[in-house]
Amino acid sequence: MDVKTPEETGQEPGAEAGLQPFLHDSCITMHAPSFTASRPDGQLSHGADGFYHGERRALARLEISADRVLSAPVAGGLEGADRALFRTVLRGVAETTADPAVVLERRRTTAPGRLTESLRVLNSGRVPALIRLSVAAGTDLATMEQVKSGVPVASVAAEVEVTGSALVWAGDAVTVRLASSPAPTGIEAGARQGRLHYDIALAPGEDWKAELVCTAEDAEGEPFPAPATEGTPWRTPRLRSADRRFDDWLHQSHADLRRLLLADPDQREDVFLAAGAPWFATLFGRDSLWAARMLLPLGTDLAASTLRVLARRQGKKTDVRTQEQPGKILHEVRRAGLRLPGHSPALPPVYYGTVDATPLWITLLHDAWRWGLDPAEVEALLPHAESALAWMSDHGDADGDGFLEYIDESGRGLANQGWKDSGDSIRFRDGRLAEPPIALCEVQAYAYEAAHSGAALLRAFDRPGADRWEEWAARLKSRFHTAFWVEDDRGPYPAVALDRDKRPADAVTSGFGHLLGTGLLDYEESALLAKRLAGPDLDSGFGLRTLSSDSGGFNPLGYHIGSVWPHDTAIAVFGLTRAGFSEAATSLAAGLIRAAGAFDARLPELFGGYGTDAGRRPVPYPAACRPQAWAATSSVLVLQSLLGLSADVPNGTLTVASQVSADLRPLRASGLEIAGGPLEITVAADGTADVQAPAGLTVRVTP
Structure with a gap:
């Protein structure tokens, strides 16, 4: 690999090579499978900045400046999920007073394979303005893996070519074209970089406009994943509450989710949510499933298509290298492999x-x-459900102890294979790392719930095996109580995992929230965990810390060892309401709403685990994805939880048990869906709920 200096690669001088780029101040516009990441002022200049398409950086540099003029960015940010607007004062130009006179406006739109930058220079001064505007553009055609590594790489592109009023870079995977309308006054090309120049003369009150369009043409045709067609497979939610931060969070989340949609090129009508930008803009089994589940109150179409996309790729054979096994659902699909540090x-x-x-x-x-998913669609997927159930007992429980566990037999894959999949995430209370095979506490809860869910489906559709899976779940519940529960000076709690020697790894974690409401715990056990989740060592005031601040190895900026993940907290809110602990649930929900307001309604993948006692705003995790699917869908799960929605369309019922706190009331939620029809719920200031649901459903409203 040809290592270049920061100056040669367009990196910021002094940037540290070999470090993952930070994103906390990036402005990311998204329309999967493409996105653009820039500085807050709109410049694409260093680090992870760039216009990306299909996990390849099509443009690494797009900087606009006025020759011999000091630029002063004054405003910039998102105008939607795929649009942004930036304004920069060109200081000293046409100024006759202390007031700025000439402003450069830069409007960005990102679409699949296409970046559009609409430029406007306006002279609001009283004298003419003469400006030479320059656009510097370049690319390295780096893969996402290369960008994330932070190591500057030599471009794999051919030398930039000038074609008419456009700059063109051609690589083996993608061809990039940057065109200008109108044509620039001058155009030049150097080693992998080019410049466009515009000589602009503006009388007082006049403006000048131009449009830059960058296209990325994939040499592979249409590999997986493919762009989704316009339209969304869910209803548009609308929320009006007494806390506009909640409303804004839901609104921005919906906008982001529309642009995170991708399609299966084998069946273009089947779509799913990409996990997040920039690092995970593809299919992830766990992420896509949780995101679709969280969106069920908006309709079942996304869930159905996500299930089909994954069923199409369900494991059929045993392969140590890929970790494939019969009946297993995949972890991720990428166009190329992903190299892990040290692997x-x-x-x-x-x-x-x-x-x-x-x-x-x-x-x-x-x-x-x-x-309310169509029974015919459910029935068509039941053979895949039976295969998945069989995987839990035949392969998921590799050593026959009755628990689902994992180990990377290849020695080249993920060391940890739950959602906390970083290598240092599973610990003992003193900070020691647990050694695999590892059986995670929350995975036992997922398995218990899946066994009962599978049994219910088999029985409803007259297929054999329901009794077997209910008995399997009962044995799992008994074993879990015996093997996982430990105790400290605050009382009993379940360990985060069992290690290779079946010793409980006794760290206190946010995993408690994933156990609640699944049926794995009884009421007394759930009450113990609800109290734990409300404690100051886990509840930061902005959401749940992944690891207790009292535990060895706690790091508020550790990926899974002290940070806050919105989806993790939302799952706990959901579990607490299902288990009957509304006070703890509403407190955690309030923390997420507080955090959403601090992040301009676009919650990131994760953020620092510093508490509200350490500052009024949450601290960003610098390399977090934003937007991120399950952080966005968390807004809907929190709304569902606070409304106490429980659907049972096969039996014709909907339960509404509002937990909406006084600081959110009055609240009106529309754009919801059940059984294919519209659902609207209003919670008055006094807490009473009014429900408008499709005819034929029995609505049970409980206090």
Whole structure:
């Protein structure tokens, strides 16, 4: 690999090579499978900045400046999920007073394979303005893996060519074209970089406009994943509450989710949500399943298509290298492999290294059925559900102890294969790392719920095996109580995992929230965990810390060892309401709403685990994806939880047990869906709920 200096690669001088680029101040516009990441002022200049298409950086640099003029960015940010607007004062130009006179406006739109920058220079001064505007553009055609590594790489592109009024770079995977309308005054090309020049003369009150269009043409045709067609497979939610931060969070989340949609090129009508930008803009089994489950109150179409996309790729054979096993649901699909730090070679493009996607697939099918998915669509997927159930006992429980566990037999894959999949995430209370095979506490809860969900489906559709899976779940519940529960000076609680020697790894974690409401715990056990989740060591005031601040190894900026993940907290809110602990649920929900307001309604993948006692705003995790699917869908799950929505369309009922706190009331939620029809719920200032649901459903409103 040809290592270049920061100056040669367009990196910011002094940038540290070999470090993952930070994103906390990036402005990211998204329309999967493309996105643009820039500085807050709109410049694409260093780090992870760029216009990306299909996990390849099409443009690494797009900087606009006025020759011999000091630029002063004054405003910039998102105008939607795929649009942004930036304004920069060109200081000293046409100024006769202390007031700025000339402003450069830069409007950005990102679309699949296309970046459009609409430029406007306006002279609001009283004298003419003469400006030479320059656009510097370049690319390295780096893969996402290369960008994330932080190591500057030599471009794999051919030398930039000038074609008419356009700059063109051609590589083996993608061809990039940057065109200008109108044509620039001058154009020049150097080694992998080019410049466009515009000589602009503006009388007082006049403006000048131009449009830059960058297109990325994929040499592979239409590989997986493919762009989704316009339209969304769910209703548009609308929320009006007493806290506009909640309303804005839901609104921005919906906009982001529309642009995270991708399609299966084998069946273009089947879509799913990409996990997040920039690092995970593809199919992830766990992420896509949780995101679809969280959106069920808006309709079942996304759940159905996500289930089909994953069923199409369900494991059929045993392959140590890919971790594929019969019945197993995959972890991720990428166009190329992914190299992990310290590992060689890369993960395969289709990788099955996940222990939880398979039970989550079963539960999503069950929950979609309960929300009104067409029984014919459910029935068509039941053979896949039976295969997934069989995987839990035949392969997921590798050593026959009755628990689902994982180990990377290849030595080249993910060391941890639950949602906390970083290598240092599973610990003992003193900070020691647990050694695999590892059985995670939340995965046992997923498996228990999946077994009961599968049994309900088998029985409802007159297929054999329901009794077997209910008995399997009962044995799991008994074993879990015996093997996982430990105790400290605050009382008993379940360990985060069992290690290779079946010792409980006794760290206190946010995993408690994933156990609640699944049926794995009784009421007394749930009450213990509800109290734990409300404690200051886990509840930061902005959401749940992944690891207790009292535990060894706690790091508020550790990926899974002290940070806050919105989806993790939302799952806890959901579990707490299902288990009957509304006070703890509403407190955690308030923390997420507080955090959403601090992040301009676009919650990131994760953020720092510093508490509200350490500052009024949450601290960004610098490399977090934003937008991120399950952080966005968390807004809907929190709304569902606070409204106390429980659907049972096969039996014709909908339960509404509002937990909406006084600071959110009055609240009106529309754009919801059940049984294919519209659902609207209003909670008055006094807490009473009014429900408008499709005819034929029995609505039970409980206090």
